[in-house]
Amino acid sequence: MSRNLKVGLFLALAILTTTFTFYFWQIFKTPNLQANKQTSFALLIPEGATYETVLDTLNKHDVIADHISFRFLAKFLKYPENIKPGRYVIKPETNNYAALKKLLSGSQDAVKLTFNNIRLKEDLIKRIGNRFEFGEDKFRAALDNQEVCQKYGLDTLTIVSMFLPNTYDIFWTTNTEKFLDRMHSEYKRYWNAEKVEKAKSIGLTPIQVSILASIVEEEQARKVDERPKVAGLYMNRLNALMPLQADPTIKFALQDFAIKRILNEQLRVRSPYNTYVNVGLPPGPIRVADLKSLDAVLNYDRHPYLYMCAKADLSGYHAFATTYADHLNNARMYQAELNRLKIMK
Numbered sequence: 001m002s003r004n005l006k007v008g009l010f011l012a013l014a015i016l017t018t019t020f021t022f023y024f025w026q027i028f029k030t031p032n033l034q035a036n037k038q039t040s041f042a043l044l045i046p047e048g049a050t051y052e053t054v055l056d057t058l059n060k061h062d063v064i065a066d067h068i069s070f071r072f073l074a075k076f077l078k079y080p081e082n083i084k085p086g087r088y089v090i091k092p093e094t095n096n097y098a099a100l101k102k103l104l105s106g107s108q109d110a111v112k113l114t115f116n117n118i119r120l121k122e123d124l125i126k127r128i129g130n131r132f133e134f135g136e137d138k139f140r141a142a143l144d145n146q147e148v149c150q151k152y153g154l155d156t157l158t159i160v161s162m163f164l165p166n167t168y169d170i171f172w173t174t175n176t177e178k179f180l181d182r183m184h185s186e187y188k189r190y191w192n193a194e195k196v197e198k199a200k201s202i203g204l205t206p207i208q209v210s211i212l213a214s215i216v217e218e219e220q221a222r223k224v225d226e227r228p229k230v231a232g233l234y235m236n237r238l239n240a241l242m243p244l245q246a247d248p249t250i251k252f253a254l255q256d257f258a259i260k261r262i263l264n265e266q267l268r269v270r271s272p273y274n275t276y277v278n279v280g281l282p283p284g285p286i287r288v289a290d291l292k293s294l295d296a297v298l299n300y301d302r303h304p305y306l307y308m309c310a311k312a313d314l315s316g317y318h319a320f321a322t323t324y325a326d327h328l329n330n331a332r333m334y335q336a337e338l339n340r341l342k343i344m345k
Contacts (some may be wrong), residue, residue, distance in 0.1 A: 031093035033058075035065040042109070043088045044172060046133055051080035054103075063090060071104070072097050079104055085133075087111060087172035111172050116165035118288040119218075120258065124160055137210045142176045152184045154207065157284030161210035162187045165290045198298050202235065212238075213293035214285035215275075218248030222316045227296035231304045233320065235297075242306065244275035252286040261341050312337045 034041055041063050045054055051074070064070050073096045074080060084109030090099055111131050118124050122144060129136030142148050149159045162183050170182060191206045199209050216231045237244050247262050253271035273282040305320040307315070307327030312334045314321070319330040 022309060029095050029097065031040050032065050032070060032096050033063050033090050033094040034092045037092045040092065041090045043090055045083065045084045045085045045088070047173070049083055049085060051083060054083060073097065074100055077104060085173050108171055108173070110169040112167060113170055114167040115163070116290060121160050124163060124288060131177065133173050133323050134179070138176050142180060152180070160283050160288050161207055164190055165287055165288060170302070195298065208281055209294060209297050210289055211281045211285050213289035213297045214287045215244065215246050215248055216296055217289050217293040218287055224292055226317055227293055228299060228301045229303065229320070230318065231297045231300035232303050233308055235300050236306055238280065240306070241279060243279050246275045249273045249275040249282055249286055261338055309334050
């Protein structure tokens, strides 16, 4: 073989090698997922998903720019045979190798779960259920299962007290049992020995504190600073064996939370949640109480007040009274203002 031919073959091979090296570099390192986009995409891969299922999801949401390079590298790295379920956040300008390395390792990204301002158990189910693979139906079935609730020392009416409004990092693939275990661990972290003893010192169990806190929060949702005072009034009534006469429990019993003016006929609704008829606490919380409401009950204000009604200035605060006569006077002023504004119900 002549020298010129050898040089020619060497140059051709060098060019070919350089070309393939550059091509492979492009396949590995060129941004190809969420390219030219400003937001990340959360890829959800359920248990039992196939490679084609993953591709269908990526294609549906227009995540991949160059499909050929992604498929080539996926097969080269044997991803089709190693699908791992989970939630994987794909950031803008992600290259094929980085994305596939993440998917192959199963390094899923946790769901940042935040829940607050929740009234009904069904609201809780809808807020949380669709955030995880287990879904609403399985979550509802668990919360409506007496045996499941008993595992945590609760029942189907009080189970909502186990959910403390906050922000939690939880994997999307977490099943219902592990999710409930996590919520229970957070619940027990709040209800440490000191707080349990504090509840006992005021004559309540943690569950009873949660129930009363839910009423306090419904009564005074906007003015957090007044919650300990409201809690003190209800504690005075409980200790005096007086009905709580809490309007929010009537709304809960009627399942009508748009009511602005409670009528006498509504006070006679037949329900264990009617605190005008029944003495003591209702059988369960009327909302998912937040930590400030729980603390308000545990640290309630000591005062002599037994009566309260909304202030006539409609400021959101309450007018408190020690005697029924003073309470009637406060109530008349409030009713007069409602009449003036033509608020009838």
